[in-house]
Amino acid sequence: MTAGVTIRTVHDVARLTAVADHFSDVWRTPRTAPPYPAEVLHSLVHAGGAVHAAYDGRRLAGASVAVLGPGHSTYSLVAAAEQGLGHPLKRAQRAWAVGLGARTMRWTFDPLVGRNARFNLVKLGAVGTEYLVDFYGPMSDGVNDGDESDRLTVTWDLGVPGASPEAEVRGAVLRSAPDGAPLARRDPAGRYVWCRVPEDIVKLRAADPALALRWRHAVRDVFLDAFTEGFRATGMSRDGWYTLTREGAGA
Known part of the structure; x- marks a missing residue:
């Protein structure tokens, strides 16, 4: 854990609104049109999901959202954090999921973002299991606008978290x-x-x-x-x- 940083689940509207604003800033949308509005986050929490927030002192520095999936699975809808906080957030999500009896967690990311691929596949040890073509259709946020929204689904075995070995590029x-x-x-x-x-x-x-x-x-x-x-x-x-x-x- 980074010194001075705490991670906890949030449930009240005020903190969920701050999380919604954080996602707006990351995806460069107006705060009046966040990618995940506070009322949606509140509904997800009420339905049994979890919103984890990372605080550097009192300042919100990252957040993630996860929901229950079928069987012994969970699904991470979104995560965004300052450098160094992605791994602690994922560990917090894992602890929450394991506490509910989940065995796996899935999420999607843009396969062209290499740093995210390295984090997901190497640092966490997740596996890319599904390629989704133009998954969201046209997106108008400040990060994805003008591109097609292909996504790679990764599956994380919560029982064996950890780094994956790398194979030398050859052939x-x-x-x-x-x-x-x-x-x-x-x-x-x-x-x-x-x-x-x-x-x-x-x-x-x-x-x-x-x-x-x-x-x-x-x-x-x-x-x-x-x-x-x-x-x-x-x-x-x-x-x-x-x-x-x-x-x-x-x-």
């Missing part, structure tokens, strides 16, 4: 990226596929939306083909390469 080039360099590689034994994402998709989308969309479609094609063959996303290197591992393959 024959399958496809080239929009920048002309390799986009995807495959090892000769067919156990792994590697797929590269741009260094910073948010900056690229702001500077050249058309190029960002070409990256979106290129990565989408690799993932859809790989997932059809039984691969799952299991890692992300520091230089932006996903590791996709065929189910049942050894290390």
Whole structure:
């Protein structure tokens, strides 16, 4: 835990409104039109979900929202925190879920955001289990506007949280990226596929939306083909390469 930071569940309208404002600031929407309004958060809490808030002293520095899923599962709807607080928030969500008897937690994220992929797949040890094409349809917030909303679903086994090992990127080039360099590689034994994402998709989308969309479609094609063959996303290197591992393959 970062010194001076506390994480707790919140239930009252005032604190939930502050969480809604926080999400507005992160996704660059007017506070009058937050991506998750306070009344929606209040309803989710009333229905048995949890809103966790991270406070640096009295200042709200991060928040996450989770709900119960079918069977022994939970679903994390949204999370946004300042640097260094993402892991404590996820641990708090895990403790809440395990306390309810849950065995897994799922959530989605933009697969082109490499830092989030590394956090989810490597630091937490979750696995990318489903590729969703244009999941939300057109989005008009200040982060995603002008792009298609593809998402990667990850599944986190709450019984074995922890980092995943990384496989070295090697093998024959399958496809080239929009920048002309390799986009995807495959090892000769067919156990792994590697797929590269741009260094910073948010900056690229702001500077050249058309190029960002070409990256979106290129990565989408690799993932859809790989997932059809039984691969799952299991890692992300520091230089932006996903590791996709065929189910049942050894290390």
